[in-house]
Amino acid sequence: MDPIALARDLLRCPSVTPAEAGALALIEAVLKGAGFEVHRVTFAEPGTMPVENLYGRVGSSGPHLVFAGHTDVVPPGEQGKWTHPPFAGEITADTLYGRGAVDMKGAIACAIAATLDHLAARGGKPKGSISFLITGDEESIAVNGTVKLLEWVRERGQSFDHCILGEPSNADSIGDTIKVGRRGSLNGTLVITGKQGHVAYPERADNPVRGLVTLMSALMAAPFDQGSAHFAASNLEFTSIDIGNPVVNLIPNEARARFNIRFNDCHSQISLKTLIERLAAGAAGERVRWHIEWEPSNADSFLLEPGMFVDLVAGAVKEVTGRVPKLSTSGGTSDARFIKNYCPVLEFGLAGQTMHQVDERTPVADLTILTAIYRKILDRYFS
Numbered sequence: 001m002d003p004i005a006l007a008r009d010l011l012r013c014p015s016v017t018p019a020e021a022g023a024l025a026l027i028e029a030v031l032k033g034a035g036f037e038v039h040r041v042t043f044a045e046p047g048t049m050p051v052e053n054l055y056g057r058v059g060s061s062g063p064h065l066v067f068a069g070h071t072d073v074v075p076p077g078e079q080g081k082w083t084h085p086p087f088a089g090e091i092t093a094d095t096l097y098g099r100g101a102v103d104m105k106g107a108i109a110c111a112i113a114a115t116l117d118h119l120a121a122r123g124g125k126p127k128g129s130i131s132f133l134i135t136g137d138e139e140s141i142a143v144n145g146t147v148k149l150l151e152w153v154r155e156r157g158q159s160f161d162h163c164i165l166g167e168p169s170n171a172d173s174i175g176d177t178i179k180v181g182r183r184g185s186l187n188g189t190l191v192i193t194g195k196q197g198h199v200a201y202p203e204r205a206d207n208p209v210r211g212l213v214t215l216m217s218a219l220m221a222a223p224f225d226q227g228s229a230h231f232a233a234s235n236l237e238f239t240s241i242d243i244g245n246p247v248v249n250l251i252p253n254e255a256r257a258r259f260n261i262r263f264n265d266c267h268s269q270i271s272l273k274t275l276i277e278r279l280a281a282g283a284a285g286e287r288v289r290w291h292i293e294w295e296p297s298n299a300d301s302f303l304l305e306p307g308m309f310v311d312l313v314a315g316a317v318k319e320v321t322g323r324v325p326k327l328s329t330s331g332g333t334s335d336a337r338f339i340k341n342y343c344p345v346l347e348f349g350l351a352g353q354t355m356h357q358v359d360e361r362t363p364v365a366d367l368t369i370l371t372a373i374y375r376k377i378l379d380r381y382f383s
């Protein structure tokens with residue numbers, strides 16, 4: 001099967017979250033044609049838009065390898081800035097253009113093409129089971145997508161042995177990186193409470209800005225760890241300081257600062273919160289009235305330990321590209337944070353330089369290479 005034509009057709013579906021826009025219908029048709037049992041499942045909950053998802057499986061025995069991914073894309077932004085329209089799937093010279101080319105319709109097309117070729121070479125039947133777990137809710141709030149789809153599959157008594165998530169894992173060119181884990185992410189707001197007053201009579205007021213600066217300095221100064229075997233050091237960044245005081249002669253009552261922490265496997269969310277609150281308390285002493293408002297997070301750090309599965313995928317990458325891929329845990333979060341609770345998962349897809357950018361694109365040759373890599377993985381996994 002031709003991954004390039006399939007990728008182009010997927011790019012022509014303007015599936016900005018939460019729109020399905022024909023992308024899942026296309027995948028459903030292709031998979032059904034290859035003997036997959038396909039389910040289209042819509043999830044919803046109060047306060048969110050309903051989102052369509054797809055689960056397709058061929059085979060009924062183990063081992064069970066699942067390709068995961070998302071067909072939703074981020075908005076194209078100003079369409080006039082694109083050299084080629086974002087939902088036209090145009091190919092010029094050696095390049096396929098379109099929103100979702102690398103993140104991540106291209107990789108889905110490659111996985112489907114590789115799977116169909118693999119099945120065709122075996123008389124249409126896998127030596128185990130192959131599935132596609134495709135969501136339409138990854139790029140936005142990710143509540144009606146992979147989390148619920150995984151649970152839906154489990155409720156039907158099915159389980160996976162290994163998962164490949166086709167996010168654009170490669171940094172510069174295909175074959176350079178496999179993502180074997182991700183840092184966790186935690187958001188909080190530091191709140192300092194003072195006492196409002198006239199700026200000319202500071203003795204009658206308590207300016208919370210002083211405390212805010214003191215506590216922010218303390219939280220920015222301390223390294224939380226030195227990194228670990230597979231992870232860079234955890235890092236806190238303040239992203240906004242909010243006082244919202246429109247006048248010049250008033251000491252404000254309250255000062256707030258938002259922050260995000262990307263943390264490694266030295267910490268759990270609980271241990272990290274404890275550490276940060278201890279640092280803040282130490283800096284505050286008796287003088288500063290403070291508290292931290294933590295936002296709920298479903299992004300813990302995780303790591304796929306080296307072993308058979310990583311070796312198999314790395315070996316396939318090397319055989320096709322001649323390169324030894326780096327095993328990385330860098331970057332933002334992905335749906336792997338949910339999948340890891342169900343089975344070992346790694347991420348390997350296209351090269352990510354243009355993801356979420358104007359003129360998102362992939363070399364056409366990369367689609368051929370990625371399909372060959374996925375095919376090699378399938379052949380080895382089911383040998």
Ligand SMILES: [Zn+2]
Nearest residue numbers: 103104138167
């Ligand atoms: Zn993505």
